[in-house]
Amino acid sequence: MSKTQTAIASFSLKPVVTRQYPRVAEMDAAIEAAFRVPKRERMQAERNPLKEGTLLKGTRATRLLDQEVSPVDADAALAVLPYRPPVRPRLPLAGEDESISLTLTRGLQTGKDRWAQVWLASVHIPSTTEQHQVVIKLLQEAFFPYSEDDDDDSLESLYRSLRTSAGISRNEGWAFAQLRPLQGLLLPHSYGFYHFQLPCGQSVIGHAMEYVEGTTLERDYQGMIDGSFYSAERQVGIHASIVQLAFSVYCLHLCGVHHGDMSPQKSAASTWEAALLRVPRLCSGDPDLQHHVWKWGLRGLVGLF
Helix, strand or coil: CCHHHHHHHHHHHCCCCCCCCHHHHHHHHHHHHHHHHHHHHHHHHHHCCCCCCCEEEEEECCHHHCCCCCCCCHHHHHCCCCCCCCCCCCCCCCCCCCEEEEEEEEEEECCCCCCCEEEEEEEECCCCCCEEEEEEEEECHHHCCCCCCCCCCCHHHHHHHHCCHHHHHHHHHHHHHHCHHHECCCECCEEEEEEEECCCCCEEEEEEEECCCEEECCHHHHHHHHCHHHCHHHHHHHHHHHHHHHHHHHHHHHCCEEECCCCHHHEEEECCCCEEEECCEEEECCCCCCCCCCCEECCCEEEEC
C-alpha cells in the first residue's frame, strides 16, 4: 500500500466526533421555556380577571416612546377629504403628568387570544371634580394569541411568540406621534402610555385614548339578511361613507402611515354621522424612515367623515 493509500485508510478509520454546541442547546431551552411561560401566566390571569370597578393606577412609560418622527403637511393631507371633520376637544390631561388613575367601567374587547384587553374607563383628573371617559388598551401578554399545541413549530406560531407588549407599544406610539396633527380629527386623542400593575400581579403597558362613540358597520351584515341594506336610502348613505372612508385612509398614507387591515368589523358610524375606523395594522409609508410599523397594534378609532 502506498503512503497515499495508507493516509486515506487511516483517515477513513478515525471515529467521527460529534461536537456539542452549548449555544444551540441554550437557545432550544430558552425557546421551550418561552412557550411554557404564557400558559402559566394565562392561568394566573384567568384566576384574577379584570372586572368592572377595578381601580388602576399607572406611571407614564417614557423611554419606550423616545422616537423620531418625520414632518408632515397635515393641511395638504386633509385637503383630499370630501368633508373636513370638526376638531374634537381634548381632555385636560397634561402631557407631562407622570401618573394616571382610572376605574374600569365596561369591557370593549376582553378574553384570551387578544392582542389587547380594551376597556372603557373613568379617568380621575386632579384639576376637576368631573369624571371623564377614556379607552384604555392594556397589552396583557398573558392573553396574547399563542398555540397551545406543543408540536406547533410553524412560522406563524413563532411570529406570535416574538411579539411583545413593549414592541407593540413602541410602534403604536410612533404611529400616534407621526399622526399627531390628525388626533381629534381622524384619530382619537392619545393621552399617553403607562405602566400598570394588574390585580393578578402582572405588569402591563396601557395606552389611554379618547373614547369616540360609534356603531360598528358590521351591522350591515344583518341588513343584508333582512333586506334593509339594499334600500335606496341606505345605499346613498353607504356610498358616502365608503367614499369618505377611502379618502380618510389615503389621508393617513399621505402622513406616512399605511393602513394594513380593512374590514367592516373595524369600521363604525358615530352619533354625528361620521365613519370611524379601527386601525390595528400600520406600516410606515416611506422605506427611508427609521421606524417601520409592520402589522403592529395601533387599535384606536379613526374618524372618517
